[in-house]
Amino acid sequence: MEVAPDASSRAAGRRLAVPGPWSGTGTQGALLWGECHGSGSTPYQVTVDVAARRWKCSCPSRKFPCKHVLGLLLLWADARLDESGTLTDFAERFARSGAARRKSDDGSPADAVPEDPAAAQARRRGAEQRAARREERVSEGMAELERWLQDQVSSGLAAASRDPEQWAEQVAARMVDAQAPAVASALRRLPRVVRSGDGWNERLLEELARLHLLARAWARAAELDEDLAAVVRRRVGFTVTTEELLRVPPVRDRWTVVGLRDTEEDRLSTRTLWLRGRSTGRWASVHYYSRGGEGFATPLRRGEEVDADLHFHPGRPPLRAALGTVHAEHGRPADCTWPGGTLARARAQWRETLARDPWSDGWPVVVRGTVDLVGGCFVLTDDDGDAVALLGRWPGLVELLGLTAARSLPVVGEIGPDGLTPTAFLEDGTVVVL
Structure with missing residues (x-):
């Protein structure tokens, strides 16, 4: 490696060119980043601008x-960095400082200078490789996953209960090495299923079946339509x-934040915001990430409305989106008139979602009904008398029961x-987020 200062550094870099000591790695264009764990308690923050x-x-x-x-450069050269990795704050600061340095004397970006054609071709060829x-x-990796799944079914699930x-x-770590991070995360969520009480084996088998379906779909990806x-x-x-996502034509609307959920996995915190468009009636989920408890940088606040562009990810059904231009903020809307449907319609929407994305965990709906506590369980009963169990954290469900006071109201979830996991309800045209 020509950039190595000496032979010993080159050898040490090669020893670090394995996934083991690294976490939070990623790449966007010419920017690489990752945290390398050494002998100390705090990992080293590493960033590189290849260009x-x-x-x-x-x-x-x-x-x-x-x-x-x-080590990071060698991982990148060997295609072992995660292109889906979340841009960390230290990498973003590094990128901004580089952009500031590239300003020309007249204040225009140096990036405006045309790239050398040979260098551009070499960069594209490297990216394709x-x-x-x-x-x-x-x-x-997916072929190995399929073999592992077959072994679990043939040998039984007793091993899962002995050491969830x-x-x-081991297979989750293999998926990380195979650069299939979402599959690794799904595998690492399986212990929760094993510990979920009576009927865990049936629920675990369902999750394994979904992973098997994903492995088969990947193997036959060339036969699938573009959206699937x-x-x-x-x-x-x-x-x-x-950059690619912001090139997708945006959907402009006045979007109301009707739900918020924070999760944490592998030291990465994720905030998912559920939005509903006023004129389009479309749903959207916008995700923000934070590492190390640094907080979330988002202009969206629960229960408030914003006039903004959303750029939806490819796939079906279109739900996940990125926030584009914010045209205006409107605070808390007081004239929302979502009527709320029946549970039969909500379940039909859920079936439609599963038909289009068999790995989906849920779909946002508005159901008009009454919240009650029946036999120690929270239940939503719609105006047709159909009922569904309410899920979520106990304090939020208690709050919902107290605020709705056994009245029939549109419940968002x-x-x-x-x-149904409730996130908000409507009262006199006002969105009340739990």
């Missing part, structure tokens, strides 16, 4: 570039870059296989 030949590492080494930078290598790795945490960990192929790629862990 500009710039790099930065938080380690105290006096060598430049250090072994951590060299890395993409092809990732496809190969994913295919190998470690039962699927996009769903499969997303469920495996491929993502669309922000996410319907899924086990019931």
Whole structure:
């Protein structure tokens, strides 16, 4: 490696060019980033701009570039960095500082200078080669996953109950190495199913069946239509870059934030916001990420309305979106008139969603009904007398019961296989977010 300062650094970099010591890696265009775990308790933050030949590492080494930078570069050259990785704050700061340095004397971006054709061609060829290598790795990993799933079914699920945490960990780590991060995350959620009480084996078998369906769909991706192929790629862990997504024609509307959910996995916090368009009636989910408890940088606030562009990800049904231009903020709307449908209609929408995306966990709906506590369980009964179990955290359900006071009101929530998870309700045209 020509950028290595000496032979010992080169050798040390090669030893770090394995996924083991790395976490939170990612790549967008020429920008690479990751955290490398050393002997200390705090991992080193490593960023590289391949195009500009710039790099930065938080380690105290006096060598430049250090072994951590060299290890990250080798991982990238070997297509072992996750193109779906979430852009970290330290990588974003590094990218901004590079952009500031590239300003020309008259204040125009230096990027406006045409790229050398030979360099551009080499960059595109390198990107195509890395993409092809990732496809190969994913295919190998998904084939191994399918064999593992067959072994679990043939040998029985008793091993899962004996050691839920470690039962699927080895194959999950293999999925990380195969650059299928979403599959790895799904496998690492399986211990929760094992610990979910009576009937866990049936629920676990359902999750394994969904993974098997995903493995088969990946193997036959060339036969799928464009939308379903996009769903499969997303469920495996491929993502669309922000730049690509913002080129998708936007949907402008006045969007109301009707739900908020925070989750944490592998030290990465995710905030999912549910939105509903005033004029289009469309639903959208917008995701924000944070690492290390730094908070979420989002202009969207629960219960408020914003006039904005949303750019929807490819796939079906179109739900996940990225926030584009914000035209105006309107605060809390007081004239929402969503009538709310029946549970029969909500279940029909859920079936339609599953037919288009068999790996979906839920779909947003508005159901008009009454909330009650029956036999220790929270239940929503619609105006036709049909009932569904309410899911979610106990404090939120208690709050919903107290606020609705046994009145028939439109309840906003996410319907899924086990019931309805409420996120808000409407009262006199006002959205009350739980």
